[in-house]
Amino acid sequence: MMADRKRMKKSGLNYVLLALLALVTLGCLGVFGWFMFRSHRKVVRYNEAVRAMETGDSSLAKLLLLETIREDRNHEAAIAKLAELLEQEGDWQGAAQLWRRASGLNAFQTEYVGRYQQALLRSGSYEQLLNALERQNQKSALTPEQTVIFAFVTLKSGKAAAAGELIDSVPGEKSPLAVLVRFYLNREKLPRTELLRKLEELTSSEDPVVAFDVCETIARVRSTLGDTEGAEKFRRAAANANPRLGEPQLGDFYLQNGKFEQAAEVFRSMLKRGPAPVTAVKLGEALAAQNKLDQLKALSGQYRIGNKPMLQAGYYLDSLTAFLEKDPKRLAANLKLVDGAVRSPVARMIGLYSAIGTRDLPEVEKQLTALRDGAATATIRERAGGMALPCIAELVRENRIEDATRLARLVQGWMKPELLLLRLITADDLRQGRLGSAEVKQALGAFPKDPVLLNAAAARALQQGEFAAALELAERNRAAGGNNPGILFQLLAAREGLGKLDEVSAEFGSARRKQPEDTALADLYLSFSVRNRRAGELKLLAEELRQAKTPELRVLALAAEAESALLKQDSAAAEKLLREAIAAAPSLPRLYLRLAEAQEAAGKNKEAAATLETGLKAIPADVELAYRAARLHALADDLEPAIRLYSRIADRYPDPELIRVNLSELYAAAGRSAEALKTAESAWLAKPDWPPAQESYGIRLTETGAFDRAVPVLDRRLLAAGKPELRVIQAWRTAMEGLIRQQFETKEYSACLNSCRKLSERIPNSPLAVEFREKAEKLIKK
Numbered sequence: 001m002m003a004d005r006k007r008m009k010k011s012g013l014n015y016v017l018l019a020l021l022a023l024v025t026l027g028c029l030g031v032f033g034w035f036m037f038r039s040h041r042k043v044v045r046y047n048e049a050v051r052a053m054e055t056g057d058s059s060l061a062k063l064l065l066l067e068t069i070r071e072d073r074n075h076e077a078a079i080a081k082l083a084e085l086l087e088q089e090g091d092w093q094g095a096a097q098l099w100r101r102a103s104g105l106n107a108f109q110t111e112y113v114g115r116y117q118q119a120l121l122r123s124g125s126y127e128q129l130l131n132a133l134e135r136q137n138q139k140s141a142l143t144p145e146q147t148v149i150f151a152f153v154t155l156k157s158g159k160a161a162a163a164g165e166l167i168d169s170v171p172g173e174k175s176p177l178a179v180l181v182r183f184y185l186n187r188e189k190l191p192r193t194e195l196l197r198k199l200e201e202l203t204s205s206e207d208p209v210v211a212f213d214v215c216e217t218i219a220r221v222r223s224t225l226g227d228t229e230g231a232e233k234f235r236r237a238a239a240n241a242n243p244r245l246g247e248p249q250l251g252d253f254y255l256q257n258g259k260f261e262q263a264a265e266v267f268r269s270m271l272k273r274g275p276a277p278v279t280a281v282k283l284g285e286a287l288a289a290q291n292k293l294d295q296l297k298a299l300s301g302q303y304r305i306g307n308k309p310m311l312q313a314g315y316y317l318d319s320l321t322a323f324l325e326k327d328p329k330r331l332a333a334n335l336k337l338v339d340g341a342v343r344s345p346v347a348r349m350i351g352l353y354s355a356i357g358t359r360d361l362p363e364v365e366k367q368l369t370a371l372r373d374g375a376a377t378a379t380i381r382e383r384a385g386g387m388a389l390p391c392i393a394e395l396v397r398e399n400r401i402e403d404a405t406r407l408a409r410l411v412q413g414w415m416k417p418e419l420l421l422l423r424l425i426t427a428d429d430l431r432q433g434r435l436g437s438a439e440v441k442q443a444l445g446a447f448p449k450d451p452v453l454l455n456a457a458a459a460r461a462l463q464q465g466e467f468a469a470a471l472e473l474a475e476r477n478r479a480a481g482g483n484n485p486g487i488l489f490q491l492l493a494a495r496e497g498l499g500k501l502d503e504v505s506a507e508f509g510s511a512r513r514k515q516p517e518d519t520a521l522a523d524l525y526l527s528f529s530v531r532n533r534r535a536g537e538l539k540l541l542a543e544e545l546r547q548a549k550t551p552e553l554r555v556l557a558l559a560a561e562a563e564s565a566l567l568k569q570d571s572a573a574a575e576k577l578l579r580e581a582i583a584a585a586p587s588l589p590r591l592y593l594r595l596a597e598a599q600e601a602a603g604k605n606k607e608a609a610a611t612l613e614t615g616l617k618a619i620p621a622d623v624e625l626a627y628r629a630a631r632l633h634a635l636a637d638d639l640e641p642a643i644r645l646y647s648r649i650a651d652r653y654p655d656p657e658l659i660r661v662n663l664s665e666l667y668a669a670a671g672r673s674a675e676a677l678k679t680a681e682s683a684w685l686a687k688p689d690w691p692p693a694q695e696s697y698g699i700r701l702t703e704t705g706a707f708d709r710a711v712p713v714l715d716r717r718l719l720a721a722g723k724p725e726l727r728v729i730q731a732w733r734t735a736m737e738g739l740i741r742q743q744f745e746t747k748e749y750s751a752c753l754n755s756c757r758k759l760s761e762r763i764p765n766s767p768l769a770v771e772f773r774e775k776a777e778k779l780i781k782k
Helices: 002-052 058-071 076-089 091-106 108-122 127-140 144-156 160-168 176-185 192-202 209-226 227-241 243-256 260-271 277-289 291-300 307-325 328-338 345-357 361-373 376-395 401-409 419-431 435-446 451-463 467-480 487-497 501-514 519-531 533-545 551-567 571-584 589-601 605-618 623-635 639-649 656-671 673-686 692-704 707-718 726-745 750-764 769-780
Strands: none
Touching: 002 058, 002 192, 002 328, 076 091, 076 108, 091 108, 091 487, 091 707, 108 144, 108 209, 108 328, 127 144, 144 160, 160 176, 176 209, 192 209, 192 328, 209 243, 227 243, 227 419, 243 260, 260 277, 277 291, 277 307, 277 345, 291 307, 307 345, 328 345, 345 361, 345 376, 361 376, 361 401, 376 401, 376 419, 401 419, 401 673, 435 639, 451 467, 451 487, 451 589, 467 487, 487 501, 501 519, 519 533, 519 551, 533 692, 551 571, 551 589, 571 589, 589 605, 589 623, 605 623, 623 639, 623 656, 639 656, 656 673, 656 692, 673 692, 692 707, 692 726, 707 726, 726 750, 726 769, 750 769
């Protein structure tokens, strides 16, 4: 019984094993069958693709070949056939990629390399082709045909001499491309008319590369000569010779010359090959220029799905539609989605329109700058200038003269002369000191009652210390109805400059009665009283301000009392009052500055620096606090805090070169010679005629051993007005002596002799000059 059970158990196990084996066998057969079926399907699909190519059905052939390659990325024959198909369609760039892939799969098939290079040549990928030929030339000798191509692409890269050597190495080559290379290398010898005639003879070349390149060259020359009709003729010929390269250039040519219908026709032809965001954008601009809204909307509808560039093209086309329909909200929303991906002149113009509508002044300035610096046509600039003009006028009405002037300068010359722009630019030239006295007089004669011009002329006169002229101009401005607060300040400054202090006090009194709560006016009066030590007025001002409703004015009352105490030399009382004022108004920089000045006058430099540092914690952006604190740290040889503070304001201080010179001295003292030199150089480049910059840069160059560069800089300083410091003379001597040694070591004996004479002129009987002069003279005689 037990034996039967064991037999049955063993028999059942055998059946299970047999069943598993059968399943595995069936599975293997299934997998084998699947692979056989798949392989057969690939062969069938590939053969169908070949038959489709033979019957001229390129669309079906391309589809079948792409499916074959998708299934087998290394299907060499399919890749090669697809490359051939792309060549037939004129897609040389796509063909080049496939020939390169095919040559990677089969390095023994040299035809692939040749086809790859030809495809690069036809696609205009000259740099890529140059690199490929250079690599091949390092491994093996090029054929004569390849050498000619190598010479052509080398010439295209701007290396005429190297191209000449290459073409001279194959004198027997008479191909059209070889003829063209030799012609280009000798074209400088021909007159322009003869050059154009010879080029036009080559346009009928059977070599499409030659025909395209010659047509493209002639078109460029014709454009330079202003022959638009001739340029168009050869642009069209270039597009016929090589549509993939020539059509984009032809379309751009039509856009730039305002032939929008022809441009649209070219871009439509290009889009027949498939969606292309860049081309769609250009077609959209051509349609927008013709106000063809329906066609523009239809085009934008084709770019609703796809990758990011496709979607951004769609958003930009929607922006053009919104611009034509004068819908600023939709325009702004779509431009935000475009996110700067399109930067054509038209895109800049509609971006400008949107920025003006939203009063985004930085964006307005950005778009105008891009239109000024870019390749915008005169028509686009004129239209953009017309858009900007109302914005500039509005800024003038708001008394934002500096903003208005910046925009006026950007659009200057874009449209017919505008009186507003002329006034703003003339006034700015006055402020910047670009006009001489005669030009100022002429400008004021042309615009005798212009408030902007009168204001700028008065400011210029004040800067030059011409207080009587400034007073006359400011009074004219006020009489003409000018209501700019700056007029009052100019009147006050001019009268103070002329010493008419009682008139200034009376003017302040009149102004303060009209505006008793004006903090800026009260602060100005306080500064005037302190400057001119008018103790009685300080006392009255303090009493008056204590009764003010505005907390800021009550703080100024404390400041006025502190100034009164300082006039009495009661520094302890002044310090107490200023600390009380700071506690009440911790964000007023002048309080910290005045307290620090009082402490510094009392010899408390460390306390003064601490006061300024405290002020910086409360008002981190104040440059004057940082400057004063850095100066005190530098005086105390606290180098790192001084460097930190000067670095913080280097680009924001009104006189950045002063900060850089100070920084350079501190870096040098801290042993940071590279930073010291770099900082001094930046100051000198900005102000090459400023003595402190010359001193700093010349000394830094000397310290680093750059004697040949140091000497001319220090020479200029020694010749400049003002007696130079002893350290400048010492640095010049060190630089001259170092230069003499260098010139002698490098065997520049004549230069060495000249330098010795120069040193002797300033420092007679210089031992080093005598020594090296004798050495140099002996060697020159030999």
